[in-house]
Amino acid sequence: DVKVTQSSRYLVKRTGEKVFLECVQDMDHENMFWYRQDPGLGLRLIYFSYDVKMKEKGDIPEGYSVSREKKERFSLILESASTNQTSMYLCASQGQGYQPQHFGDGTRLSIL
């Protein structure tokens, strides 16, 4: 079974802090994704990566950056956290072509 592990289930940070969310997958997948999920807005893609050191902006990249130094790890960085970044953050990984995306359990992040 595919395993996507997010470093924290719940996280509380203060405005202005730099926040790191980590995601690791164990299936040697090329593609990894970061989404956020908010009530009434569904899932929105923040960034994705289709290879090591490669990244592409999704629909809402402002205020975020990502890092992919190793194939199995994809990190999401909130450069200076703000209250409107309070959300559920979901990481996913996917093999090539039509293979499905597999999600982690999510990190519920609160910015105070």
Add this chain to the structure above:
Amino acid sequence: DAKTTQPTSMDCAEGRAANLPCNHSTISGNEYVYWYRQIHSQGPQYIIHGLKNNETNEMASLIITEDRKSSTLILPHATLRDTAVYYCIVRVAGLAGTASKLTFGTGTRLQVTL
């Protein structure tokens, strides 16, 4: 990606089959149908996917109509743990060196009852 339409909610008695419909009348030839579910406060869980043939795995069966404009997810013996929001998604397979996002609609809230 093609838009999908699902009923807002459905009920199912435990032990009975749950049949969840999805309409995707604008699907194109190279788009796959994927089903996910999300239990409250957890990440989406992949269930099954298909292109045009019916598919079955240990979780569910996927029936796709011949014209591919609709599909049905079947949970053969629903349990209380199957209570969740079920999402039907249509997506183009990504080419090597690219990736395509998933667009979740509002889904169907399935309530399994005793």
